[in-house]
Structure formats: C-alpha cells, structure tokens
Amino acid sequence: MKKLISFLALALFANLALAAETEQYLGLDYSWGKYETSNGSIYDLDGVRVRYGKYLVPHFALEAHFLYGTSGDNLIHGTDAGGKLHNKHTTSLFLRGDIGDTYKLYALLGWSHSTFEVSGLGIQPKERESDMSYGAGIEYLVSQRTAIDINYMMYHDEDYLEFTVTSFGITQRF
Numbered sequence: 001m002k003k004l005i006s007f008l009a010l011a012l013f014a015n016l017a018l019a020a021e022t023e024q025y026l027g028l029d030y031s032w033g034k035y036e037t038s039n040g041s042i043y044d045l046d047g048v049r050v051r052y053g054k055y056l057v058p059h060f061a062l063e064a065h066f067l068y069g070t071s072g073d074n075l076i077h078g079t080d081a082g083g084k085l086h087n088k089h090t091t092s093l094f095l096r097g098d099i100g101d102t103y104k105l106y107a108l109l110g111w112s113h114s115t116f117e118v119s120g121l122g123i124q125p126k127e128r129e130s131d132m133s134y135g136a137g138i139e140y141l142v143s144q145r146t147a148i149d150i151n152y153m154m155y156h157d158e159d160y161l162e163f164t165v166t167s168f169g170i171t172q173r174f
Helices: 002-021
Strands: 024-037 041-057 060-069 071-076 079-099 103-119 126-141 146-157 161-173
Touching (some): 024 079, 041 161, 060 103, 103 146
Antiparallel strands (some): 071 079
C-alpha cells in the first residue's frame, strides 16, 4: 500500500512539474453561429471569440472560451419574422485533446453558459442556457509560436434549441 501511495504521489508531482513547463496560448477568432429553436426559428449570429489555454501535459490542455456575438435576425422557415437575438456572451471551459505537430487535429469537451437577449417583438427577455459542449477543429502552425485554426462547436444541444458555431482564427503560443 505504501508503494502505491508513493507511486501516485510521484506521478502527481511529475505531472505538476510538466504542467509548470508546458505552453500557454491565446487565440482570437471570428465566429459564424446558428441558433435554432424547436419551433423553426433560426438566428444567424456572428461574433468574436477569445480563447485561452494551458497544456496540462503534452496533447491535453484546459481551454476557456469567451464568445461575444452580434445580433441576428429571426428567420422562420427562411422568412424574416421581425425579431432579433443578441448573444450577450457565451463562456466555456473545455478539456482539449490533440494529435499532430504542424497540423493538429483536436477535440474539445466541456461546459458552456450563454446569455441571449431577444428584441423587436415587443418584448426583451433574457434567456440563459448552460449545457455540456463539444467540438472539433484543425490547427496549422505557420511558425513556431503562431497558428491558424478552424473549428466547429456545439455550445448548446437541447430538445428545444441548438447553438452551433464555426470559427476561424489565429493562435499565439507563449
């Protein structure tokens, strides 16, 4: 039992030592989002997203997203229905796993919280959503510290709504 505890303690300290020397990164993305409800309403939401991540061990990082969106028109079956939806913010925390060096394929799994505001229909309610989120992407290193990437995220996937985002951006490692 003492050997097992000693081994686990050593493994923990080794991982902490590796984490202290791993890289961090900051990304800035342009995002194209789609918010769809079960009644047929579709909002196209563009936005800007900031990403911050820190590799805990090689190929596994903790990554945070902050997405701020613009307003999108309400389209019901392709027809303008007169309302607008504004993504006040979406904040997320993910575990990221990747493979590759120059080209990195990666997957993200985590949790997101969003606040949306509806206007133009005589009401201005706020809607808050929290949900498990997931996504995937590819990153290309253009230099030792700079990469471009594109990814697809499912921020909210409920019976009554889906909020998906495709993003393209640049990442700086430090």
